[in-house]
Amino acid sequence: MDNFVSVSKLTKRYGDFTAVDNLSFEVKEREVFGFLGPNGAGKSTTLHVICNLTGFDKGEISVGGHDLRRETRIVKSLIGLVPQEIALYPTLSAYENVAFFASLYGLSGRALKSAVLEALEFVGLSDCVKKRAEKMSGGMQRRLNIACGIAHKPKLIVMDEPTVGVDPQSREQIMRSIRKLRENGATIIYTSHYMPEVQEICDRIAIIDGGRLAASGTEEELLKMVTDVKTITIDCPKIDEKIINFIVDLPDVKRVKYQEKLKIEVPLRFTGISTILQALVDNGVPVDNLKTDAPNLETTFLALTGKELR
Amino acid sequence: MIYIIKKQFLILIRDKGSLFFTVLFPALLVMILGNMLDKLDNPDSVIGDINLQYIGINTKILPKIDGVSFIEASSFEAAKIAVEADAATAAVQFSERGIELYQGRDSIKNRALESVFRGISIGAVNSEKTFVQTKNLGYNRTMLDYYAVTMIAMIVFMGGGVSGASTVFEERKNGTLSRTAMSPKSRASLYFGTVLSFLPQSALQVICTMLPSILIFNAHYANTIAGNLLLFSMFFIVGISTCSVFALVGLFIKINPTMVIMPAVWALMFLSGSFAQDVYITGFSDILPPRLVQNAAFELTIFGRYEKCVSAIIVSAFVLALSSVLGAIIFSRKAKI
Numbered sequence: 068m069d070n071f072v073s074v075s076k077l078t079k080r081y082g083d084f085t086a087v088d089n090l091s092f093e094v095k096e097r098e099v100f101g102f103l104g105p106n107g108a109g110k111s112t113t114l115h116v117i118c119n120l121t122g123f124d125k126g127e128i129s130v131g132g133h134d135l136r137r138e139t140r141i142v143k144s145l146i147g148l149v150p151q152e153i154a155l156y157p158t159l160s161a162y163e164n165v166a167f168f169a170s171l172y173g174l175s176g177r178a179l180k181s182a183v184l185e186a187l188e189f190v191g192l193s194d195c196v197k198k199r200a201e202k203m204s205g206g207m208q209r210r211l212n213i214a215c216g217i218a219h220k221p222k223l224i225v226m227d228e229p230t231v232g233v234d235p236q237s238r239e240q241i242m243r244s245i246r247k248l249r250e251n252g253a254t255i256i257y258t259s260h261y262m263p264e265v266q267e268i269c270d271r272i273a274i275i276d277g278g279r280l281a282a283s284g285t286e287e288e289l290l291k292m293v294t295d296v297k298t299i300t301i302d303c304p305k306i307d308e309k310i311i312n313f314i315v316d317l318p319d320v321k322r323v324k325y326q327e328k329l330k331i332e333v334p335l336r337f338t339g340i341s342t343i344l345q346a347l348v349d350n351g352v353p354v355d356n357l358k359t360d361a362p363n364l365e366t367t368f369l370a371l372t373g374k375e376l377r
Numbered sequence: 378m379i380y381i382i383k384k385q386f387l388i389l390i391r392d393k394g395s396l397f398f399t400v401l402f403p404a405l406l407v408m409i410l411g412n413m414l415d416k417l418d419n420p421d422s423v424i425g426d427i428n429l430q431y432i433g434i435n436t437k438i439l440p441k442i443d444g445v446s447f448i449e450a451s452s453f454e455a456a457k458i459a460v461e462a463d464a465a466t467a468a469v470q471f472s473e474r475g476i477e478l479y480q481g482r483d484s485i486k487n488r489a490l491e492s493v494f495r496g497i498s499i500g501a502v503n504s505e506k507t508f509v510q511t512k513n514l515g516y517n518r519t520m521l522d523y524y525a526v527t528m529i530a531m532i533v534f535m536g537g538g539v540s541g542a543s544t545v546f547e548e549r550k551n552g553t554l555s556r557t558a559m560s561p562k563s564r565a566s567l568y569f570g571t572v573l574s575f576l577p578q579s580a581l582q583v584i585c586t587m588l589p590s591i592l593i594f595n596a597h598y599a600n601t602i603a604g605n606l607l608l609f610s611m612f613f614i615v616g617i618s619t620c621s622v623f624a625l626v627g628l629f630i631k632i633n634p635t636m637v638i639m640p641a642v643w644a645l646m647f648l649s650g651s652f653a654q655d656v657y658i659t660g661f662s663d664i665l666p667p668r669l670v671q672n673a674a675f676e677l678t679i680f681g682r683y684e685k686c687v688s689a690i691i692v693s694a695f696v697l698a699l700s701s702v703l704g705a706i707i708f709s710r711k712a713k714i
Contacts (some may be wrong), residue, residue, distance in 0.1 A: 118559045144561040154552030158391035159384065170380040171560035199391075215556070 071096040071254040072117070072223060077126035079112055079278075086112040087123070088278040094223075094256060099249055101269030102258040103364075105372060109278035110258050111151070114225050117256070118148050131222055144172060147221030151228045151258075153208050154215070157201035161192055161211050164200055165218045172219035186218035187211075189247065191240050206237025213244060217253075224248060224255045230264060242268060262364045272364070276372040290362050292371070296321055299340060301329040302356035303347060310350050314343055335361065381570030385544070386577050398539060399578050403532045403586040407525070407594070427486055428464075430456035433471040453477075466490070525596040526674040529586045529612050530667050531646055536582050537575075537619030538642045542634030544571060544620075545627035565705035572621050572701045579616030583609055598678050608677055611686045611693075615670050618697035625704040628711070 072094035079087040087109045094100040104110045115121045117128060119139055128135040130142045155164050165183045174182050187193055190210040200208060213229060226245070230238045245268055249255060259265050265272060266286055273283035282292055305325060314331060315323050317339055322332040331343065340357075347354055389395045430450040448465070450456035456468030460481045467490055468479040476494050480487040548554035557567055587609065590596035599605045627634055646667050663669075673685035 120555050120559055140561045140563075143559060146559065148556060148559055150552060150556065152552040154556045156384065156388060156551060156553060158388055163384070163387060167380055167384045168556060168560070171557060171562050173561070 069096050070094065071131055072100075072256070073127075073129045074113070074117070075127045077113065077116065077123055077128065079109075079116060079121070079123045086278050087116070090126070090275070090278065090280055092273050092280060092283055094254060095271075096254055097249065097252055098270040099245065099255045099257055099268050101265040101272035102256055102275065103265060103272055103368060104258075104275035108275045108372075110275055111227065112278075113275070114148075114227055114256065114258065118146055118225055119143055145222045147216040147219060147224045149213050149216035149224065149226040149229050151231065153212050155200040155208060155211060158199055160197045160199050161187060161203070161214070162196045164211060165214050168215045169218040174219060182218050182220070186214040189217070190214045190244055204237075206233040206240075209233050209237060210240060210244075213241065217248065222252075222254060224253050226255060226257045228259050229257075230259065230261065238264075262368075266364055274368060274371055281371045286364060289364065289367050289371075292367070295335055296332045297335050297337070297359055297361045299331045299333060299337075299343070300358045300360065301331070301343075301347070301354055303329055303352050303354050306347070306352050307350070310346060310352065313346055317342060378566060378570035378573055381567065382574040382576070385571070385574030389578055389581075395540065395543075395578075398536050399581050400585045402536070403528075403582055404589050406528055406532070407586055407589045427466045427490065429467055429469050429490075430459050430465045431469040431471065432456060453479075469494075525586070525590045525598070526678060527671055528590075529583060530615075530671045530674065532582055532586055533579065533612050533616035533670075534619055534646065534667050535639065535642045537579065537616045538623045538638045539635050540578055541575065541620035541623030541625075542627035542630065542638050544574075544624055546630070546634050549631075564709040564711075568705040568708045569701060572617075572624060572697075572704070575617045575620035575624075579613050579620065582616055583612045600678075600681060604677055604681065604683070607683055607686050608674060611670070611673060611677075611689050614690050614693045614697065615666075618693040618700065621697050621700040621704070625700050625707070628704065628707055 070093040074093070075091050077087050077090040078085065090109070090113060102110050102113070112121070116123045117130070117135070119135065119142065131145045133141045133145070135142050156167070159167070162183055165186050166179060169179055169182050169186070184193070184196070187196060190213050192207065192210055192214065195203065195207065195211075198207075200211060203211065209229060209232075213226075216226075217224060229245075230241050233241065242264070245255065245257070257265070257269060269286075271283065271285055272289060274281040274289070282289055284292070306329065311323050311325065314320060319334055319337055319339065320331060321334070324330050333339070340359075344354065344357070389399060427445045429445065429447050431447050432450050432453050450459065450468065453468060453470045456465065456470075457479050459465040460468050460479055463481065466481050466483065466486050470477040470479075478490065478494055480490065545554070548557070558564055560567075587596075587598065587605075591598070599608050623634070623638060626638070630637060645665060648665055669685075670689055673689040676682045676685045
């Protein structure tokens with residue numbers, strides 16, 4: 068797949084503060100690209116620059132093969148934004164909100180009407196066409212927010228935490244919509260603080276911290292960057308040093324320690340759990356519970372940035 | 378741009394705050410003021426005879442007005458003494474500099490006299506009827522007739538100011554400003570569309586003040602349909618230009634404009650003085666916009682002179698164009714919305 072979005076050496080400063088520092092990444096056509104970072108990492112600034120809501124100091128950005136600075140109008144026509152904050156006119160109905168924003172992209176007449184109804188159906192709001200935005204629940208407003216961003220069928224959809232504060236049903240509806248958008252050929256840049264969402268929906272992920280790119284790649288590639296071990300945790304009473312040494316000597320076991328629970332670090336493909344359990348049983352050690360913690364994005368993120376995601 | 382106008386109009390008629398200031402507040406003001414002034418004012422009451430002692434002009438060229446008699450005095454000082462002794466309503470001296478009027482204690486007669494002498498044209502002595510005689514000036518105009526004009530001016534400036542500044546503020550608060558600005562439409566066209574969207578609002582404000590005052594309280598504005606259309610046009614375009622100027626201000630203020638603009642417009646109205654002139658408080662300046670607009674309206678409604686109204690329309694149109702262009706440039710170049 069070709070790159071649909073190309074960001075090269077992007078730098079954005081606010082006075083002495085550098086919000087984005089020499090950032091480079093590509094988003095392939097028709098992929099869902101996750102953008103992760105702690106608060107203040109520069110995610111929103113990067114998205115705002117791509118959407119031409121704010122200027123930038125250095126670098127080059129192209130969307131769909133068009134340079135953002137030289138062909139701004141064309142680039143803008145390719146993008147649909149679903150902002151983090153709900154951006155709707157409270158006293159306008161669902162139809163009127165979508166129709167207004169779609170009209171700004173040149174749609175009119177029957178084409179406009181058809182696009183609006185299609186967008187509302189897409190997000191599951193066909194029954195609320197005449198309902199005012201202020202009368203809708205938070206989840207419905209989020210879906211309407213999405214409808215306003217996609218009605219004009221943009222090639223690139225930028226979604227800034229589209230599911231924040233919504234109920235699980237609405238979240239599921241939104242996730243279904245995003246999958247459909249991808250199937251329909253849209254390229255999506257998606258930011259979220261909710262790791263399971265990112266893992267579920269994104270093809271590739273970029274981790275940004277302090278305005279710089281910490282890492283990017285598929286989930287598997289990112290996990291491998293940080294660690295190739297998993298931790299086996301066994302709930303049992305304190306055990307003899309002799310048993311610990313036995314476990315340490317087992318092939319592929321990297322580290323063993325006991326701190327209220329027995330924790331054993333092993334490679335991701337370790338298959339000797341039954342040997343460990345047998346050793347414990349043979350020595351009369353009762354086992355209450357066993358758990359395996361494989362590395363995940365959360366731990367990867369923490370390892371790469373040193374920060375919690377929230 | 379038509380979609381912006383349509384969107385703003387829908388917001389106007391659905392938003393309780395906007396609806397209040399545009400439709401209800403003017404109508405309410407008319408109802409309250411009209412009721413109050415209706416009871417205080419008897420348009421058919423006779424002002425009484427007015428005896429004027431004058432000097433400095435030939436009797437033959439003095440206007441002939443029922444109830445007004447002119448007695449030639451030996452000197453202006455003697456005429457003044459007569460006024461102070463309540464032997465005359467007022468003393469008048471005609472000279473090259475103009476008309477000097479020394480008024481007595483009767484405030485109602487004094488107001489009538491001011492109207493009379495504003496309407497006097499010394500050069501028109503051969504015409505059978507003066508402005509005063511044609512309009513029956515000052516005798517049949519009610520208090521509401523005077524206040525109605527002031528009321529419309531207050532509403533267009535206040536309503537226009539708050540609405541203009543609030544438009545940008547509300548868009549920013551709703552988050553829709555960013556969303557609109559990132560569309561392929563140029564920011565200049567978006568801004569011009571917003572300015573044009575003030576058209577229905579401005580029309581509604583003037584209509585909601587003029588119509589109830591005419592239909593319910595029999596307020597008089599201009600004497601002819603053409604005059605009333607001209608008056609409406611003036612207030613209409615003053616309203617839009619006020620919206621436009623304050624929309625430009627709204628690009629810069631980040632707090633609720635009502636808290637800032639409302640007191641500022643009140644101060645402007647007070648300092649203008651014409652609202653206060655009817656209660657005998659002189660304004661701070663004769664050149665503030667509300668004062669100029671009200672004077673233009675009074676010139677048309679009381680004296681039938683339209684020149685100041687036309688000037689007000691031209692100046693307002695210029696202000697509208699300038700503020701729109703400036704606003705569009707600033708909005709286009711603003712680095713961060």
